[in-house]
Amino acid sequence: MENSINYLPLFVIMVVAWLVPMALSWGRVTKIPAVIVEIIVGVIIGPYVLDWIHETPYMRFLAYSGFLFLIFLSGLEIDLGEIYRSLPKKIRKIDLISNSMLLAITIYTGSLLFSIPFSWLLNSFFNTDIVFFSMLLPTVALSIIVPIIKADGELSRKFGKIILMVGAIATIMSIILISIYSGILKNGFEFELLLFLVIFVVFFVAYKAGRWLIGIRTFQKLLYTLEHAASQIRIRGTVALLLSFVVVAYLIKTELVLGAFFAGSLLSMFLNKQRSALMFKLDGMSYGFFIPIFFIMVGVNLDISALSEFQRSIPLILSILFGFFVTQVLPAFAMAKIFGWKKALSGGLLLSSRLGLSIATAQIGLSLGVIDQSTNSGIVAASILTSVLAPMLYKLLHSEGEVNFNLYLFGGSKGSLLLAERLKLHGLSLFTVVTTAEDVNILKEKGIDAAYVPNLDTYYLRKLKIRPTDQVVILTDSFAMNKNLALFLENELNHKKIITLTKDKHSTLFGEASGVKLVNLDDTLASHVENLIMRPDSYQAFSDSFGLYRVEEILMSNSHHDREKVKKIAFPPSGSLVMFRRNNEIFIPHGDTQLLLGDVITVIGNTQALEEFRKILE
Numbered sequence: 001m002e003n004s005i006n007y008l009p010l011f012v013i014m015v016v017a018w019l020v021p022m023a024l025s026w027g028r029v030t031k032i033p034a035v036i037v038e039i040i041v042g043v044i045i046g047p048y049v050l051d052w053i054h055e056t057p058y059m060r061f062l063a064y065s066g067f068l069f070l071i072f073l074s075g076l077e078i079d080l081g082e083i084y085r086s087l088p089k090k091i092r093k094i095d096l097i098s099n100s101m102l103l104a105i106t107i108y109t110g111s112l113l114f115s116i117p118f119s120w121l122l123n124s125f126f127n128t129d130i131v132f133f134s135m136l137l138p139t140v141a142l143s144i145i146v147p148i149i150k151a152d153g154e155l156s157r158k159f160g161k162i163i164l165m166v167g168a169i170a171t172i173m174s175i176i177l178i179s180i181y182s183g184i185l186k187n188g189f190e191f192e193l194l195l196f197l198v199i200f201v202v203f204f205v206a207y208k209a210g211r212w213l214i215g216i217r218t219f220q221k222l223l224y225t226l227e228h229a230a231s232q233i234r235i236r237g238t239v240a241l242l243l244s245f246v247v248v249a250y251l252i253k254t255e256l257v258l259g260a261f262f263a264g265s266l267l268s269m270f271l272n273k274q275r276s277a278l279m280f281k282l283d284g285m286s287y288g289f290f291i292p293i294f295f296i297m298v299g300v301n302l303d304i305s306a307l308s309e310f311q312r313s314i315p316l317i318l319s320i321l322f323g324f325f326v327t328q329v330l331p332a333f334a335m336a337k338i339f340g341w342k343k344a345l346s347g348g349l350l351l352s353s354r355l356g357l358s359i360a361t362a363q364i365g366l367s368l369g370v371i372d373q374s375t376n377s378g379i380v381a382a383s384i385l386t387s388v389l390a391p392m393l394y395k396l397l398h399s400e401g402e403v404n405f406n407l408y409l410f411g412g413s414k415g416s417l418l419l420a421e422r423l424k425l426h427g428l429s430l431f432t433v434v435t436t437a438e439d440v441n442i443l444k445e446k447g448i449d450a451a452y453v454p455n456l457d458t459y460y461l462r463k464l465k466i467r468p469t470d471q472v473v474i475l476t477d478s479f480a481m482n483k484n485l486a487l488f489l490e491n492e493l494n495h496k497k498i499i500t501l502t503k504d505k506h507s508t509l510f511g512e513a514s515g516v517k518l519v520n521l522d523d524t525l526a527s528h529v530e531n532l533i534m535r536p537d538s539y540q541a542f543s544d545s546f547g548l549y550r551v552e553e554i555l556m557s558n559s560h561h562d563r564e565k566v567k568k569i570a571f572p573p574s575g576s577l578v579m580f581r582r583n584n585e586i587f588i589p590h591g592d593t594q595l596l597l598g599d600v601i602t603v604i605g606n607t608q609a610l611e612e613f614r615k616i617l618e
Contacts, residue, residue, distance in 0.1 A: 009053050010062070010293075016041050017292030035147045035295050036391055042299020053300050059293075066294030067143060068260040069286040071171075072242050074146050075264025076271075076282070077155055077164055100158060103334060104165035107351075108173065110331025111138040118323045126316055129370040135177045136362070136379065137327045140170035141355040141387060143294070147287075148350065148391055152398065153585070158406065159339055163347050168261065171357065175255045178361055185368050195252040202248050203262050206241075210270055234278045235285070241267060280587060298355065302384065313378045320382035325390075328352040337467055346397035353390040354383040407471045408433070408464065410456060410485065416475040417442065424448050433460075435476065447553045456481065458488040466495065474500040486516050552610055553581075554617045556599040561616065567591035572612040575605020 020037050023029075045052040053059075115137035119130045145167050146155075154160030176196055213219050226233035242263045249259030271278065332348025333341070362379040365371040371379070409420055409432045420432045420443060432450040434440050443450040453460055456476065466472060472489060474482045482500045489495040498516045556562075561569060566577065566589055577589045581600040587593075595601075595617075603613045 005058060006056075009056065009059055012045065012052060013059075013293055013296050014289075016045065016296055032392060032395065034151070035144060036388055038292060038295040039299040039302075039387065042296040043302055044299075045296075046300035046302070048302075055297065055301055059297060062290065063294045063297035064256075066286070066290035066292070066297075068242065068246060068256060069282075069290045070143050070146060070294065071257045071260040072264040073282065073286055074142055074164060074168060075261040075266075076268045076279075077146075077161075078168060078265055078268060080265055080269055100162050101165060103338075104162050104169055106334050107162075107166045107331045108138065108169045110334065111170070111327050112173075114327040114330055115323070118327055122319060122323065126319070126375070128375060129365070131181065132365050132370045133323075135174060135181060136358060136365070137323050138170055139174045139354060139357045139361060140167045140328075140351055141353040141357065141383075142167040142171050144353040144355055144387055144391060145350055147291070148394070159335075159343065159347065162335065163351060166351055170351075172258065172261065174357060174361070175258050178364060179254055182364055182368060185370070196254045196258070198252050199245070199248055199254070199258060199262055202245070203266055206244075206266055207269065210266070214270065232281070235281055238267060238278065238282065313374055313381065316375065316378040317381045317385070320378055321385055324354055324358075324382060324386050325349070325352045342397055346394045349390050349397065350394035351390075352386055354386045358383040407431070407473070408466055409473045409475065411435075411439070411475050416473075419473070419475065420448050420450075421446060456485070458485065458492070461485060461488060462493070466493070470497065472498045474498065476501075479503050490516055552603055552613070554601050554603060554613055556595055556597060556601055556617050558617055559597060561595050562597050563594050565591065566593045566595065569595075569616060571616065572605060572609040575603055575609030575613060578602040578604050 017038065020041060021034050024032070024034055024037065042053075044050055047054055055063075112134070115134045116130075118137060119128070119133035122128045122133055123130050145163060149155055149160040149163055152160075155164065179196060223233060242260060245259035245263035245266075246256050247259070249256045328351045329345065329348035332351060333344050335344040335347055338344075339347070359380055362371065362376045362383075365379075366376045406429045407423065409416060409423070409430060411417060411420065411432060411434050416432070416434070417439060420430065423430050424447065430448065432443055432448055433453050433456065434443065434450060435452075435454055435456055437452050440450045440452040466489075472495060474485050476482055476485075479502060482502065486498050486500045489498055499519060500516060502518045502520060571577065579602045580587055580589050580593065581602075582596065582598070589601075601613075601617060603610065605613065
């Protein structure tokens with residue numbers, strides 16, 4: 001068997017991939033990301049230390065496939081439809097810090113702008129290329145960032161989405177800018193420099209074709225029939241989609257990761273990511289096999305010899321290292337008004353991670369002759385240092401379990417209690433203030449964060465420290481109180497996102513430019529009756545469902561059912577298990593899912609069903 005493939009390197013890598021998270025979990029090491037440990041272990045088993053593993057063609061293929069899957073999943077986490085819908089028709093100053101996409105663009109633009117004067121300073125001391133370093137400094141290691149914010153459960157939250165968007169924009173723009181710069185230096189300005197635009201055209205055509213396909217009932221039936229068992233048709237189609245964009249990127253001679261990211265973004269427009277079984281299968285295949293190989297092979301392939309002149313290059317390395325951090329951290333403070341200074345700093349530090357793209361950019365600069373070997377080594381060393389330091393600093397500053405509310409509801413009326421329940425159903429981060437003790441107990445029983453404030457006044461509003469980007473809803477029983485609180489928020493606290501209840505929809509207290517939106521009882525009543533007349537069945541059913549059914553989070557604390565499968569438990573038929581939260585991971589349960597002590601289980605059902613759920617689980 002002379003031509004047989006040697007599986008020993010793959011076996012060693014998979015053992016490492018299995019042991020690293022096990023060891024970190026057993027040792028309760030939470031401040032060091034698993035991907036960093038995997039890279040370090042990769043260095044140890046690589047040719048420069050233990051010499052167990054060397055790069056081979058098939059290992060290079062598996063590792064780069066892991067990189068493509070990681071970028072593909074990053075694109076999949078970005079909901080382009082939601083981003084498009086969230087963009088304001090008329091951009092106000094407040095939108096630049098409240099809208100996730102606009103904020104991400106602002107942070108990247110700031111990073112790019114800060115890199116220009118810093119590159120000029122580097123040129124003054126080390127005679128470096130200003131244009132090259134202006135493109136190098138804003139590069140972001142999306143491959144480091146995504147697994148970390150995923151492990152922290154931040155991907156589904158506003159903070160994680162902004163970090164992901166900044167990383168995605170930085171990756172795409174860096175690839176485009178470096179490709180154009182490289183082309184101009186090699187051949188001058190030619191038409192071929194604009195070939196990267198082809199991938200945008202392919203994206204649009206593929207989106208239109210996808211919309212047409214999902215409208216064909218025969219196609220939908222085939223997908224449903226072949227989704228499970230041996231066919232796994234959705235997985236096959238997903239991999240084919242990924243490879244189609246990768247091939248397009250290869251043909252137009254741009255970075256393959258650009259194709260992978262666009263493929264993921266395209267698929268995200270056709271998936272309900274919260275409930276799609278495809279997402280769980282892709283996560284299992286990617287994070288269970290391909291992606292760990294990529295990170296371990298990053299360590300195996302790190303050229304430690306590039307650090308041989310480390311002592312002589314210390315000033316340059318420290319300067320580049322400082323540049324990576326300062327050009328990313330300063331713009332990230334734009335998030336401070338939403339998340340506070342500490343969390344904004346932690347986000348900026350994480351975005352300072354550099355690795356693959358920075359090292360690849362350095363290699364391009366070396367081949368173009370714009371940097372020499374010592375500068376290349378300095379960039380490699382600084383990139384390695386940031387990939388270790390940035391995630392660790394992020395972990396130190398990032399507070400686990402820190403709660404950030406994006407919506408404040410000041411109530412007291414029955415309508416405000418019902419609204420709180422409905423907003424909870426939508427998964428919004430909500431804090432409710434009520435004026436009776438009985439109401440606060442009702443809300444807390446339903447898992448809604450609430451406070452009892454018998455004398456609600458402007459002093460309490462100031463004490464809450466509501467941020468400019470937070471939505472405020474004022475629905476007390478007193479129209480006068482609603483008006484006074486809204487006026488105080490707008491005039492004294494300069495708050496622009498307010499909804500309140502009023503008797504007079506033509507009130508002149510709030511000008512046309514005001515951020516206060518008025519809800520009139522007469523209009524609401526008329527709209528309700530209109531729906532009952534024009535859409536009696538569907539509207540009544542919709543209204544009744546909110547009255548009959550509730551969503552609750554229940555802590556699994558019944559040791560009798562610990563490690564028991566869901567299908568073996570007689571749950572109430574008038575309710576359903578919606579999702580599980582376990583160790584910052586959220587997933588949809590199925591029949592073979594095991595209940596574990598400490599699971600936070602979201603259930604939906606009527607009053608009787610919820611009581612049965614609590615008896616079984618608590």
